Amino acid sequence: MQQEIANISIDDAILVQQCRQGDSEAMERLIRKYQNRIYNIILKMCVNPDDAAELTQETFVKIIENINGFQGRSSFYTWAFRIAVNLTLNFCKKNVKVRLSSLDAQQDEHNEQARQQLKDFLSDDSSPEPAAIAQNKELCELAIKALMKLDENQKAVVVLRDIEGMSYAQISEVLDIELGTVRSRLSRARNNLREILESLI
Amino acid sequence: MKEKPDINELLSSFIDSELSERQKTEVQRLIAHDPEIAKRLQQLQKCRLLVASLPYELAPIDMAKQVEAVLERKALLPEQSLVVDERKGARHLMFRKVLTAAAMFVLAAILASVIYTIVTPEPTQIPMGFAGRLELKTHNLSAINSVIDKAIKNNGLTDSVTLKRQRGKNIYTLTCSRENLTLFLADLDNSWEKYDSATLFIETQTAQEPVVVNDVDAKQIIDVITPPKPRLTGEEKTTQKPPTQTQEEKKVHLTIIVESSE
Numbered sequence: 001m002q003q004e005i006a007n008i009s010i011d012d013a014i015l016v017q018q019c020r021q022g023d024s025e026a027m028e029r030l031i032r033k034y035q036n037r038i039y040n041i042i043l044k045m046c047v048n049p050d051d052a053a054e055l056t057q058e059t060f061v062k063i064i065e066n067i068n069g070f071q072g073r074s075s076f077y078t079w080a081f082r083i084a085v086n087l088t089l090n091f092c093k094k095n096v097k098v099r100l101s102s103l104d105a106q107q108d109e110h111n112e113q114a115r116q117q118l119k120d121f122l123s124d125d126s127s128p129e130p131a132a133i134a135q136n137k138e139l140c141e142l143a144i145k146a147l148m149k150l151d152e153n154q155k156a157v158v159v160l161r162d163i164e165g166m167s168y169a170q171i172s173e174v175l176d177i178e179l180g181t182v183r184s185r186l187s188r189a190r191n192n193l194r195e196i197l198e199s200l201i
Numbered sequence: 202m203k204e205k206p207d208i209n210e211l212l213s214s215f216i217d218s219e220l221s222e223r224q225k226t227e228v229q230r231l232i233a234h235d236p237e238i239a240k241r242l243q244q245l246q247k248c249r250l251l252v253a254s255l256p257y258e259l260a261p262i263d264m265a266k267q268v269e270a271v272l273e274r275k276a277l278l279p280e281q282s283l284v285v286d287e288r289k290g291a292r293h294l295m296f297r298k299v300l301t302a303a304a305m306f307v308l309a310a311i312l313a314s315v316i317y318t319i320v321t322p323e324p325t326q327i328p329m330g331f332a333g334r335l336e337l338k339t340h341n342l343s344a345i346n347s348v349i350d351k352a353i354k355n356n357g358l359t360d361s362v363t364l365k366r367q368r369g370k371n372i373y374t375l376t377c378s379r380e381n382l383t384l385f386l387a388d389l390d391n392s393w394e395k396y397d398s399a400t401l402f403i404e405t406q407t408a409q410e411p412v413v414v415n416d417v418d419a420k421q422i423i424d425v426i427t428p429p430k431p432r433l434t435g436e437e438k439t440t441q442k443p444p445t446q447t448q449e450e451k452k453v454h455l456t457i458i459v460e461s462s463e
Contacts, residue, residue: 024269031265039260053261060268061275122247133254143251161217162252168219187213193248 012076019067031060034077037164038084044159045088046095047148055091059084078173081164085156085174092152114138119201146196154189161186212242216249330379331426331453332404333411338397342461345395346371349459352388356381373457382453383423390419397462401425426453 015033018026038059043052062083070079117139121128133139147155153175160166160174168182175182208231214220215228232239261267339345349371353362361377375382393399401422402411414421 028265028269031268035260035264036257039264040258043258044255049258052258053264056260056264057267057271060264061271064268064272065275121251122244125243127246127250130250130254133251134256139251140255143255147252158252162249163255165253168214168217183214183219184210186217187207187210190213190245190248191209193252194244197248197251 013072016067016070016072016076019064027064030063034080035060038080041081041159041164042084042088044144044147044163045085045152045155046092047144051091051095055084055087059087062087074173078170081160081166082174082176085160089152089156092155096152111138114142115201118142118197122197122201142197142200146193146200149196150189150192154185154192157182157186158189158193208238209241209245212238212245215242216246330428331382331455333425333454334402334404334456334458335417335422336398336400336402336458336460338399338460338462339395340397340462341395342369342371342459345392345459348389348392348395349373349457352385355388356385358385369461371459373459375455375457376452379426379428379453382426382455386419386423386426393418426455 011033012030015026015030019030035056039052039056042055042059043049046052046055059080063080066083070076074082117136121133121139147158150158156175157171160171161168166174168179168186171177171182171186172179177185211220211224211228211231215225220228232242337345353359353373358375358377358381361375361381363374365372365374375385377385398415399417401414401417403414403425404411414425
């Protein structure tokens with residue numbers, strides 16, 4: 001993983017340089033390289049695919065517009081994600097009421113079967129394959145709803161760590177917080193998530 | 202002093218492999234000896250697994266094209282919109298300036314009008330030296346009329362008099378200088394004994410009703426129309442009123458109604 005990030009960084013430096021020189025092909029390559037990862041974490045934070053697409057687009061526009069100001073003190077990867085997360089957090093904070101009321105409206109739709117599946121998953125000592133979980137649509141819906149109930153800042157650390165797979169140091173850079181804060185915030189977020197999931201059963 | 206991390210924090214960092222070797226060993230020891238902690242760890246791992254297993258969603262395939270389109274639009278539009286905005290802004294600013302100036306002008310006019318009303322004295326009528334009406338009653342109307350006519354001619358007041366003859370009554374309206382009226386009245390003085398009654402009505406600026414003087418004679422009227430001589434100070438001596446105003450002040454107006462007593 002670390003090796004992969006290091007390789008990405010070397011590529012990024014070249015692409016960033018070419019972008020600065022107005023190379024539209026390099027710009028396209030940079031977008032294609034990160035679009036799915038950025039879209040994926042934004043979608044996990046804001047749920048709505050249209051909002052996520054728009055925020056992703058806005059993120060890249062901002063990246064290209066500000067690429068000359070990118071100093072290289074942090075990696076391009078964390079810099080780009082910082083832009084994406086900040087935009088998403090601002091968006092989510094503005095639309096929190098709409099999102100929560102939408103979640104409440106869907107609360108009653110969880111059928112007994114979904115609840116049972118979640119109960120089985122949490123109580124089962126074995127660890128199912130991630131692919132198998134991903135195919136369980138109802139279980140995933142419950143997980144997304146639990147994630148949405150988290151505080152925006154807690155949700156951001158969970159998404160960056162458990163979905164994007166960032167190290168604590170990278171999360172610290174992206175969110176511009178202390179390493180200790182990443183650690184404690186992630187711990188609280190996971191505990192809250194556990195409680196939320198248990199409450200859904 | 203660094204605060205000791207709580208067990209949840211240690212467990213959370215443990216599943217992320219973000220602990221030091223010493224902390225890792227400590228957590229492993231806790232898990233091995235405390236089933237509650239072991240259970241808690243398992244729950245956290247399940248939560249993490251659940252979130253990490255959420256389907257990986259792909260961005261719209263034309264994302265790069267969309268971004269390029271937005272960038273192109275932004276590159277073109279800001280200049281245009283800036284120009285439009287600047288023009289709009291300038292127009293708006295100008296409109297506001299004009300509106301403010303107009304409002305200030307109106308306000309200043311109102312204020313000036315108020316101040317003018319307060320400060321300046323009541324507009325006075327053209328100052329007349331004297332204005333009044335003399336009602337004469339006589340048994341010999343024709344004789345008196347001829348006396349008056351003669352006095353008018355003698356004093357060159359023909360152009361200053363209008364005469365209205367009514368049955369048993371002649372109305373003379375004189376507008377002339379004080380001096381001429383004084384001379385005119387002095388001429389009438391000799392015939393004053395022929396009047397049965399003489400009543401003077403003096404118009405004043407302060408009172409609505411004229412001041413009535415019964416049984417008045419010519420000398421008294423002359424006294425009335427002659428202004429008292431002011432006591433002049435040195436400063437006032439040098440002050441001269443405009444010629445037109447002085448002339449106006451000298452003018453007098455007298456209506457003489459000569460009526461038959463019969």
